[in-house]
Amino acid sequence: MKNPHFDAEEKEFQREIASALDKVRASVGACPHPDQLMAAAAGVQFQDAAAVREHSAACPVCQTLMRDLSSYEYPAVSDEEDRRIRATWGAATGVPRPTPGWWTWLWRPMPLAAAAFAIILVVTGALVLRQPGQRPDESAKSVQPSRIPAAAARVAFVLEKAAIKVPAAAVLVYRGDAESGKTFLNELASALEPYRMDNYAEAARRLDLLAGKYPKYAEPHYYLGVSRLFLGENEPALAALNSALPLADDSLRDDVSWYLAIALDRAGRSEDARREVEGLCGHAGEYQQRACASVGELRR
Amino acid sequence: MQSYESVYRKYRNAVMRFAIQCVGSRDIAEELTAEAFLELHRHWETIDTERLPSWLFTVVKNRAADHWRRAELERRYFASESTRPKQAHAPTVGHGLFDNEALKPVHRICLTLRYVHELSLGEIAQRLGLSEVQVKGHLQYARELLRKQLSGEADR
Secondary structure (H helix, E strand, O other): OOOOOOOHHHHHHHHHHHHHHHHHOOOOOOEEOHHHHHHHHOOOOOOOHHHHHHHHHHOHHHHHHHHHHHHOOOOOOOHHHHHHHHHHHHHHHOOOOOOOOOHHHHOOHHHHHHHHHHHHHHHHHHHHHOOOOOOHHHHHHHHOOOOOOOHHHOOOOOOOOOOOOOOHHHHHHHHOOOOHHHHHHHHHHHHHHHHHOOOHHHHHHHHHHHHHHOOOOHHHHHHHHHHHHHOOOHHHHHHHHHHHHHHOOHHHHHHHHHHHHHHHHHOOOHHHHHHHHHHHHOOOOOOHHHHHHHHHHHHO | OOOHHHHHHHHHHHHHHHHHHHHOOHHHHHHHHHHHHHHHHHOOOOOOHHHOOHHHHHHHHHHHHHHHHHHHHHHHHHHHOOOOOHHHEEOOOOOOOOOOOOOOHHHHHHHHHHHHOOOOHHHHHHHHOOOHHHHHHHHHHHHHHHHHHHHHHHHO
16 A cells, blocks of 8 residues: 555545445455556456456456446547657657648748759659650659558458447337347447447457347447457457357348458458458448458458 | 558547556556557558557557566565565455445546555546546545435434
8 A cells, every 4th residue: 555645534534434334345355456457457468467357357346446447538648748759759760750841941941942952853863764665653663662561552441440330129129129128228338438439448348248248139249349350359359240240130240241351351361351251242231332342452 | 541640640549548548557658659659650661551550559558568567577576675565455345335326437436546545646646637636626526425425324
């Protein structure tokens, strides 16, 4: 303990809650430090991570704290933090970022003259060195290094955040057919809250629990799979999306299939990914266009 | 093709948030965020941008693991000098102490960190990105609310 300084009012409060505190004390073992708790939940590997996870699975106090801290809206990166983060690149790479806008140089005579001279030099050099009969695109290739690998050149087969859709269970609830679906929908909405805020680690944690609780609904498995993809956890993503596929109804099947293809590709199963994408390309739907474009990208 | 600047702007907050979850301290999270984007800068020529932001999260996660490894070494070193802080474990409190519908998550966080984990106001403030005055305010509000709850229960 840091034995922090408690003022008189806090000491009084501690006395007031002492009996209630004693009443609710439970013997689930000592709670780990909150930083360790959150790190373990985020999937960071450290010495006591397994023990911390085991404790937090059984401790309601830690679960509440984890839930609250995960949903807590931390202030965005401040201007000061932003400056320091950018300075790190500048110091390490010698490339100051951001570079000032080009227009700031226009009113400076010396750089303007230097730039004009450089342009003249480059144009003259290009005219002198250019081989007769060389095609313009070849000369462009020689000037611009091929810096984009095949996968990076993909424009269709890319991971983008899946939109949150109205689950099939909602339709039943609206029809009044499934009262229990309301509970599921409420819990799904809560689990998707961190997903909405790009907090994929917490979303995965919550959706994992929900998928265990409602194994026959596709949505928890599906959004769990997408969250895992964003966390770079390809095999668990694949498992979740494989679970979602047979459960998905018509409104969700193509979505699951698309992200399953991405997971397969990332897990090194490009042939399976291509087959999945070909299936999407073969029928009309939200993903048809992208899928057809992706087939070619996956063949490269 | 996205520019480095646009990628940074798009993902900096998500990466920072993830880093805070991985290490707790906002200062260290900032370092991890900077390192992740520095790595991205170094590999920008070859990076497969479709693997973002998971690539950045993975860098943060690996750096966080290094951080915890160092922290463990430091803890062992200090433990060997018999000055190991008792901070490693807090007293366990059962469920229900801070359960109150009027309390917001930030109130429960402040209460738990202060009275269960016994963190200082400064530590709580730093962790949550708040000022000490704000933390004090949250604690004051939460204490008052719980006092009313406790006195209400006592009257029954």
